[in-house]
Amino acid sequence: MKRKLTIEDLSRLVSVTQPTLAPNQQEAVFVQTKIDEKENTYQANLWHVDLASKKVTQWTHGKEKVSSPLYSQDGTELAYLSTREDINQLYVVPTNGGEARKVTSLEKGVASFLWSPCGKKIWFVASLKEGKLFTDDPEKEENKKPEPYIVDKMKYKMDGTGLLPQDTYKHIGVINTQTGEVTQFTEGNYSYALHAISQDGTKIVFSVNRSENQDFEFRQPLYLVDVESKQETTIIEEDGNFGGAAFSFDDAKLAFVGSEGTYKNATHTELYVYDIESGSREVLTEGIDAPVGDYVVADHQQGSNAPSVVWTKDNHLYFQVSTMGDVRLYAASLEGEMYPATGDDEHIYGYDVAKSGEFALVTISNPTKVGELYLHTIATGERQALTSFNASFENEVELIPAQAIVYKGAKEWDVHGWLMKPTGYVEGQKYPLIVEIHGGPHAMYANTFFHELQLLTAQGYGVLYVNPRGSHGYSQQFVDAVRDDYGGGDYEDIMAGLDFVLSENTWIDESRLGVTGGSYGGFMTNWIVGHTNRFKAAVTLRSISNWVSFFGVSDIGYYFSDWQIGADMTDVEKLWDHSPLKYAKNIETPLLIMHSEKDFRCPIEQAEQLYITLKQMKKETGFVRFPDSDHNLSRTGYPNLRYARLKQITDWFDKYL
Incomplete structure (x- = not known):
């Protein structure tokens, strides 16, 4: 057993x-x-x-x-x-x-x-x-004296x-x-990134922005550079993010990925092909309404860094696409033919492809498989496992499968998610349920292994996790829909998911519901407990509570607030309307607040404000601070602090659920 x-x-x-x-x-x-x-x-x-x-x-x-x-x-x-x-x-x-x-x-x-x-x-x-x-x-460094840090940007x-x-x-x-x-x-005095070297070694591709003032520059133009003469040819210079370039085997074409600035950081990433002789450029993935790349949030894979695109000798290109909760390996021809080279219900988080295009090496995970390396025959889909490092763990520990769900959210849009039953589930018994909310918001839950979710099921909880509007892996309209509407349709999507699983699963005890999330998921946790008392316990991590102060203290605040909320300090009222802190007086749910001391993305003052406000109002709350940790504590932080974080979460839910 x-x-x-x-x-x-x-x-x-x-x-x-x-x-x-x-x-x-x-x-x-x-x-x-x-x-x-x-x-x-x-x-x-x-x-x-x-x-x-x-x-x-x-x-x-x-x-x-x-x-x-x-x-x-x-x-x-x-x-x-x-x-x-x-x-x-x-x-x-x-x-x-x-x-x-x-x-x-x-x-x-x-x-x-x-x-x-x-x-x-x-x-x-x-x-x-x-x-x-x-x-x-x-x-x-030993004898260096402290010096003032002069800020001019x-x-x-x-x-x-x-x-x-x-x-x-x-x-x-x-x-x-x-x-x-x-x-x-x-x-x-500029910063460069190196992307590719031609097969004959005569050309490189780098990106650099040479604007004098870069405070409001959100572009990194790509250049094709002659190694001998250093002469530069502009490949693309629009607002947006571009990179991951690779030369074809005959050096005639250059492939790269990127997203323009149309929907700010919610814009789908596309695959581009640049013709070196003519200088023409085309978008190869226009027909796919899903982003190129891997947008999965989880807490296990370390150092997962897949190539943006890989060429074969017959001029086919291979790349990842995040779609419907999967990350699949896709293939495309220069003529525009496109097809998935791997199947459904899994997360291809790393790959390389043979020059012949006959096979790929892929690293694969799903909710009950931690992740291993496979030899994948592209024509047939046949696979051979090359590693089995996690086999003994998987054979020893009961891992709970995730049941995919689809339901109607706000505006009657389809919303996708997963429901996990508690470990040791017995038909006819009632169990508490915890709703998990991902960060981003332009990221996605996926068919991948997630230790924290499995831990909650092992503690006797059902777990619901969904991809509300704003999540990647769906249409451009869907991922863009959260912008300027934080706490609107996204909140409705999450609550509709809860209502859906309650109506379909009699084992869930509606009187014992918990909610938790980090970053944007922390914002949404704060928002939820300020707008409903349905939850009996909540844990918020690395969260946003106050968009007004976030504007000036976050490393990205002064532009992210405008991109996402549609307001800056000339419209403080709108920033405050979308701030969970404004609704603190409504919070009746016991709320544990957890934050890293060195989080520069969502600085710890966001947690401090919320905690002191709730304590002053005599609300049930707790506050845990993690030293020497940044925004990525749950994924790459010190192991002992990751253990402590998980214990705080499970202890809080154990106390109140």
């Missing part, structure tokens, strides 16, 4: 990510990540798989985090990033065996890299101070980073892997 899942099972889970095929197409590498409880951190190591024998071998064994493995074009060497010496530096290892050697010692480390086709040079991106060439002489801080380094810019450089000689390629 299988046992119930526990909080501590987080340490049993293994992430399998970043599958990367070798040039010979007969072997591959991937990254395996797991919690190191002793060090209270994560270990990410490099593994190798022989596709013929299916033999899997560990290649690195350190306590560092390895990421971004990439073979040289001839397959004789593999480069990767590693935090072996605290900060990400570039390492190269011979693929026929031998020790890895460190090839960079840059002060701020390496952000990203690409092999030059010659196999003797690597292009990389790293941060450096204004006017300072790349250096091998890191500044000593609006984008001066970032969640996960804190205050941005002043007079520091990301630049592109080239390192000779044999001699160690470093050459700086880009110049000026």
Whole structure:
């Protein structure tokens, strides 16, 4: 008989990510990540798989985090990033065996890299101070005195980073892997991103915004650059996000992904193809009313970083599409033919595709499968498992399937979601139900493994989680519908989902309902308890309570508020009308407030205001602060704090439900 899942099972889970095929197409590498409880951190190591024998071998064994493995074009060497010496530096290892050697010692480390086709040079991106060439002489921090931080722009801080380094810019450089000689390629007080190198090594694609004042610049134009002359050709410069470029095998075309600024950050991401000779550009995915890419929210996969697009030699392109709660691998031809290359009810969170287009390496998860690496034959859909790191956990622990539901929300629109029964469910008994609300709001719940949801079922709760309007994976109209309507149709969608499952499932005890969510889900939790007393307990995490103060304190507040609420400080009344704090006097639901001390996205003052207001009003509330943690505590935070967070949630619901 299988046992119930526990909080501590987080340490049993293994992430399998970043599958990367070798040039010979007969072997591959991937990254395996797991919690190191002793060090209270994560270990990410490099593994190798022989596709013929299916033999899997560990290649690195350190306590560092390895990421971004990439073979040289001839397959004789593999480069990767590693935090072996605290900060990400570039390492190269011979693929026929031998020790890895460190090839960079840059002060701020390496952000990203690409092999030059010659196999003797690597292009990389790293941060450096204004006017300072790349250096091998890191500044000593011990004796540095505190200095004032002079703010002269609006984008001066970032969640996960804190205050941005002043007079520091990301630049592109080239390192000779044999001699160690470093050459700086880009110049000026601008930040560059490197996206692609042509097959013949004569051209690169980078993005840069050279506007003097970037406070209201939300674009990063893409350029095609001649390596020899440095002459630039503009590929796209509209407002929006563009990147993930890849050259076709004949260097005639360039594919990239991006979203224009039409619906601000709610705009669907599309796949573009640029003809290098003519300079013409087309949108290949116009016929799909769903976004290209992976928009799933969950709490397990570490370092999941899939390519934006992969070419085959016959000029087919492969890419992810988030649709109807799935992330599927799609294929497209240059003529516009398009079809899914994988099936329904799963989350393809990583992939690489053979040059021939015959097979793909895919990492796959679903609600009862943590995630493993598979060899997927594209023509037939046949699969072979290449890893089984989570098999013993899955065989030992009872994992609850998620039942897909569809119901009518606001405006009679279809809304999708899932219902999970409690572990050990017995027909005829009544059980409490917890409603979970995702962040974003432009993200989505999906057919993927979610430890927190499984934990709640193990604690004896049913779990309802839905994708209300504003969620990705559906139409452009649907994802845009939440903007300027926070607390309107989205609130109706969630409550309609609750009414639907109550009408269809007699096992749910309507007198014992809980609600929780983080970020936008935290905002919505706050909003719900201020507008209904149906819930007996609520937990709000990394939430927004006051749009007026959020405008000035969040790293994105001054533009996000306008994009999402449709108001700035010239319309304080509208910001306040959409603020849960305004309705605090209505809250009768016991509310636990949880927040990270170093959250720059939704700063902790949002929690402080709500807590003190509720305490002053003699409401039932609690407040838990997490030190040294940012907005991503539930996904990538210190393991002990992730355990503590889950215990606080389950204890609160246990007390009131």
